[in-house]
Each structure stands twice: as structure tokens, then as C-alpha cells.
Amino acid sequence: MADHFYGYLGRDAEMSNILNAQEGRIHRLRETFVQWFHEMFTGMDAWGKDYADRRWRIGLVHVQIGIGPQHVVPAMAIVVHEVGKRLQADGKDQALKEALSRICMIDLAFIEQAYVEVSSAAVLRETGWTEGLFRRLIATGASSM
Amino acid sequence: MAINTEKLGYILQSFVTTTADIQGAAVVTPDGLPLSANLPGGMDEERVSAMSAAMLSLGERIGVELARGNIDRISVEGNEGFSILTSCGEDAVFLVLASQAAKQGVLMLEIKRAVSELKKVLS
Numbered sequence: 605m606a607d608h609f610y611g612y613l614g615r616d617a618e619m620s621n622i623l624n625a626q627e628g629r630i631h632r633l634r635e636t637f638v639q640w641f642h643e644m645f646t647g648m649d650a651w652g653k654d655y656a657d658r659r660w661r662i663g664l665v666h667v668q669i670g671i672g673p674q675h676v677v678p679a680m681a682i683v684v685h686e687v688g689k690r691l692q693a694d695g696k697d698q699a700l701k702e703a704l705s706r707i708c709m710i711d712l713a714f715i716e717q718a719y720v721e722v723s724s725a726a727v728l729r730e731t732g733w734t735e736g737l738f739r740r741l742i743a744t745g746a747s748s749m
Numbered sequence: 750m751a752i753n754t755e756k757l758g759y760i761l762q763s764f765v766t767t768t769a770d771i772q773g774a775a776v777v778t779p780d781g782l783p784l785s786a787n788l789p790g791g792m793d794e795e796r797v798s799a800m801s802a803a804m805l806s807l808g809e810r811i812g813v814e815l816a817r818g819n820i821d822r823i824s825v826e827g828n829e830g831f832s833i834l835t836s837c838g839e840d841a842v843f844l845v846l847a848s849q850a851a852k853q854g855v856l857m858l859e860i861k862r863a864v865s866e867l868k869k870v871l872s
């Protein structure tokens with residue numbers, strides 16, 4: 605799975621640059637990716653708070669590096685696609701495929717949610733704006749689009 | 750505590766009509782909600798309020814970042830006039846629009862006077 609995943613990211617010039625921006629990043633990432641994939645099956649604490657915190661933290665790391673949903677969503681699609689192919693090759697049940705796709709979507713939702721929350725929390729921190737003011741600016745701005 | 754918006758409106762009204770070269774004024778919450786506004790026609794009260802609160806807050810942050818101490822006011826000068834934002838205690842921002850002809854010294858004095866009056870109603 606990690607081979608497919610990094611093969612995919614490596615084919616995109618922008619993502620490939622990010623992956624190779626630091627010495628040893630790819631190697632570190634491979635390990636964390638395998639760990640991430642494994643945790644989807646084990647559920648850490650039965651897909652409880654630890655699991656959620658870990659997923660949120662992954663989202664935060666990507667925001668800090670500047671990797672947005674436009675990169676993460678297609679990357680997750682690759683994971684779902686490859687999982688499906690593998691299950692089919694192994695003659696596994698359709699229900700298993702559905703369960704895995706679902707947990708991938710839940711993980712994606714966590715990463716996306718972290719993206720939205722971290723982005724706005726960062727703006728609030730830098731500007732001193734209240735949450736209410738931020739929502740109001742979004743509303744007045746959006747209404748004129 | 751409920752704010753006496755009627756009284757705020759009255760203070761703004763008399764500030765705008767009795768001070769020379771003042772074209773409008775508003776009191777807004779730090780959330781950007783207008784508490785009371787007396788702005789020239791055609792101005793979007795909601796938007797102006799949100800922007801005012803955003804500007805004052807950002808100005809205060811940059812004041813800290815650039816080690817300028819407490820910020821007394823934010824002033825935006827254009828060739829058509831001034832807009833001045835002053836903090837009005839913890840819970841309000843005072844926005845004043847003045848024409849190009851306004852004398853800065855007098856204007857600041859009038860704003861100070863109005864702020865102390867507004868603070869009494871807001872506290």
C-alpha cells in the first residue's frame with residue numbers, strides 16, 4: 605500500500621517536491637504511513653478518543669506543511685482504490701471492502717476537519733479576532749460573492 | 750447586562766450632528782455586531798461593523814508585535830477623509846468618519862469626549 609501511495613504522490617511534481625524537501629522525509633513518512641494504515645485495522649482504542657486524537661494530529665501536521673484538501677482527497681482515493689483491488693484479488697468479502705472504505709472516509713473527514721479548524725484557529729490567533737467576528741466576516745464576504 | 754442602545758443612538762446622533770466635519774459614527778461589538786450606527790446612506794452597516802472590529806483587533810495585535818504599547822486609535826486616511834477607530838472599553842469599538850477638512854487635534858479631543866460618554870452607557 606505504501607508503495608502505491610508514494611508512487612502516486614511521487615508522480616505529481618508539487619507533491620514530489622514536498623516529499624523530498626527534507627533529507628530522510630520519505631523514509632520517515634513510509635513508516636508513519638504504514639503505522640497509520642495498521643491503526644485503521646486495530647482501531648487503537650476501539651476507534652475511540654485516542655484514535656480520533658491521532659487522526660486530528662495527522663491533519664494538523666499536514667496543515668503545518670501546507671498540504672491542503674486538494675492533495676489529501678485524491679491521495680485517500682488512491683488508498684481506497686488499492687484496498688479494493690487487493691481485496692478483490694484475495695477473493696475477500698464485499699462487506700470488508702465497504703467497512704474499509706468507510707473507515708478511510710472517516711479518517712479523511714478528521715484530516716479535513718483539522719484543516720478547517722486549524723486554519724481558522726491560526727487566523728484567530730494571529731489577528732485576535734473572536735470566533736463570532738470571524739463567522740461574521742465570512743458571512744458578509746460570502747454574501748457578496 | 751443589557752445595553753441601553755437608545756442612549757447610545759442619542760449620543761451618536763448628537764456627536765455626528767454637533768461636531769464639525771463628522772460624517773458618521775458607529776459603536777460595534779468586538780464580534781463585529783453594530784450596537785448603534787449613524788452612517789452616511791449607502792454604507793453597509795453590517796459589513797462596516799465587522800470590518801471595524803476586525804481592523805481594531807488586528808491593529809492592537811500589530812501594536813503588540815511591533816512593540817508600540819497600547820494602541821490609542823487606528824486611523825485610515827484617504828483623499829476623501831478619515832476613518833478613526835478607537836477602543837471603547839472591553840466590549841465596544843467606536844468608529845468615526847470625518848471629512849478631509851477635519852482638524853486632527855479637535856477631532857481627537859471630540860472623540861475622547863464621546864468615548865468617555867459612551868463608556869458610561871456601556872459599562
Ligand code: HEM
Nearest residue numbers: 619622623629632633636637640662665671675676679680
Ligand atoms: C490519505 C492521505 C494521507 C495520509 C493518511 C497521510 C498520513 C500521514 C501521517 C500518518 C503522517 C505523520 C504525521 C505525524 O508526524 O504525526 C504524515 C506526515 C506527512 N505527510 Fe501525509 N498523509 C496523507 C497525504 C499526504 C499528501 C497528499 C502529502 C503530499 C505530499 C503528504 C505529505 C506528508 C508530509 C511531507 C509529512 C511530514 C513528514 C515529516 O517531515 O515528518 N501526505 N502523513
